[in-house]
Amino acid sequence: MFWRKSKFVADVIEERCRNCGDCVGVCRHGALVTAEIQGETRTFVDDPGRCTGCGKCARVCPGRAIEMVERYC
Numbered sequence: 001m002f003w004r005k006s007k008f009v010a011d012v013i014e015e016r017c018r019n020c021g022d023c024v025g026v027c028r029h030g031a032l033v034t035a036e037i038q039g040e041t042r043t044f045v046d047d048p049g050r051c052t053g054c055g056k057c058a059r060v061c062p063g064r065a066i067e068m069v070e071r072y073c
Contacts, residue, residue, distance in 0.1 A: 006053030008068040012044050016065035019043050023057035023066055032057055 010023075010031065019041045021034045031051040034043045045051060048071075058066040 007071055008053035008055070009048050009051045009071050010045050010053075010055075010057050011067050011069045013065045013067065014042070016063045017043050018063045018065070020062065022060045022062065026056045026060050027051075028056075 012023075012032075019034055021043065023043065024032045024034050029050045029052055031045055031047050032043065033046040034041060036042075043065075053068060053071075055068050058064075058068055
């Protein structure tokens with residue numbers, strides 16, 4: 001099945017992110033990941049092309065660390 005992409009994409013604000021992984025769990029498209037980078041756990045949009053802009057990740061985030069921003073291309 002093909003998903004329609006919106007003109008928005010998820011953006012994680014590092015200062016607010018608790019790295020809980022709730023957003024990763026609700027993303028059905030695999031756009032978000034939580035990984036250890038240089039000894040620190042980080043949550044980020046690994047593949048913006050996979051993000052459909054549905055906003056589920058932003059709604060579930062307890063720290064309000066995800067904003068839906070306009071795609072640049």
